[in-house]
Amino acid sequence: MNIFIDGWKLKAILETSYNYLDKNKEIVNALNVFPVPDGDTGTNMSLTMRSAINNVEKVIENDASKVIQAASQGSLMGARGNSGVILSQLFRGFSIGVNDKKEIDAQTIALAMKKASETAYKAVMKPTEGTILTIARECGEYAMEICESVNDINELIELVIVHGNKVLEKTPDMLPVLKQANVVDAGGKGLLMLMEGALEFLLGDVTTIVEKSMSSPTVQNISLKRQRIDTDDIKFGYCTEFIIVTNHQDIDGFRDKLSFYGDSLLVVGADGIIKVHIHTNNPGEVLEKALQLGELRDIKIDNMRYQHEEILLKDELRKIEVDRGEPEKKYYVISVSTGEGLNELFKSLNVDYIITGGQTMNPSIEDILRAIEKSNAKNIIILPNNSNILLAAEQAKNVSNRNVYIVPSKNIAQGISAMVAFDPDKELNENINNMNSAISKVISAQVTYSVRDTQLNGKIIKKGNIIGVTDKDILVVGEDINEVSEKLIEKLINDDISVLTIIYGEDVDKNRAEDLIKRLETKFDELEIDLVEGNQPIYYYIFSLE
CATH class of the missing domain: 3.40.50.10170 (Rossmann fold)
Structure with missing residues (x-):
């Protein structure tokens, strides 16, 4: 039985939830409506969760409110895809519900789940029922219904999961495209997996406890990649990073103040924090300016001259060097x-x-x-x-x-x-x-391959089939890339179309693409056809018709 959850336990719950989802993300990915090789809901939610965990690991206080606030901030900065952004908003709302409580009980969790749903709905311009939003709302409302009579957090979460899965099974009735594809909503499934991971930790299932590995990727937290250089090239010797906990809103004004002290300046703000990165010769003065706004956390100062290194923020944090000599x-x-x-x-x-x-x-x-x-x-x-x-x-x-x-x-x-x-x-x-x-x-379409057997809009699709798709439908199914492409263009062409742009991907050579052009020119002699080498993955062809 768990009546209260403190900060330490909440950190472990969040890590176990992430681990559970990450291990099962392909189950979520497979629920993509279209059987194309881009089903990434599970991956996006997992990477977003990983970013939340990276930030949670920095919390040193045994305080549930600080842990969940860190998860909110981390998930926001690392959110990927629509599912990841919605997940970050769920964390944000959950943090609002927890407020400043160092320990949380069943009633607090229920309120936080309700606030999570409300916040996520507000973040989406046109909420669609039958999605992760529906699962979040139903779970929050149900938790509020039962929390007065259920003090055991384990029991509360278990009952909410049961209710959530019942709602998940109904999502195909709410969203016709799910029914056609014979799948439930992927985002909702991912959310329930996070809850299931939390429950298994609370129940003491050690098989789901996170096994931290040095090889595990630290996705989305700032990865500092170093490269040796001649120290004579270093104009500003100290790479300085920190977070300010503040309600200060004038981010641009603060950025302008710091620009005097160095270069490679990054200042971004969200949810009561300002994140700063700067190369400077006066880190103390920079920190003094920051202290005027609020409490400082995660201070990191590297002496680049002493170490014969310069921190280069490349793929994950590209170096910011605005040439002040150039006009805006x-x-x-x-x-x-x-x-x-x-x-x-x-x-x-x-x-x-x-x-x-x-x-x-x-x-x-x-x-x-x-x-x-x-x-x-x-x-x-x-x-x-x-x-x-x-x-x-x-x-x-x-x-x-x-x-x-x-x-x-x-x-x-x-x-x-x-x-x-x-x-x-x-x-x-x-x-x-x-x-x-x-x-x-513009009318757009793509040609790719199916990653699973399915039936959609009356078409029987086998794994490995070549499929011609638009944003809304699978129009052609076949075995040959160019044959499917030709039939796809035939379905899309109309009297208003005068230009076709064919962008061929990394798995199509130019000879095959030119053969497709010849096929199309024999059928549409007045159509202007442009060929572009795109080198894109996944899609053999991308078509643009105008």
């Missing part, structure tokens, strides 16, 4: 992309910065924030190019305190069309309108 740019465009050819194409269309990612590799909120902070521009435009990255982009925008504008491109084809419509000489409103108009007009 009017625009800075950030695009999510993967594949050398696609990256070069976006750069040729005036994209300033590429965030590597896309299907199966959704960038986190922190990845997007780093790209935003790297800019020296009045207006920052972000192209997510994936529906599963939109929510993370929006959250990064909310946290950044910069002039950020999201053009809601849901795929690569839309992103390319948006950039074709972009004109750096035009005013912001006109550009945003033109880019939004462009993505609304």
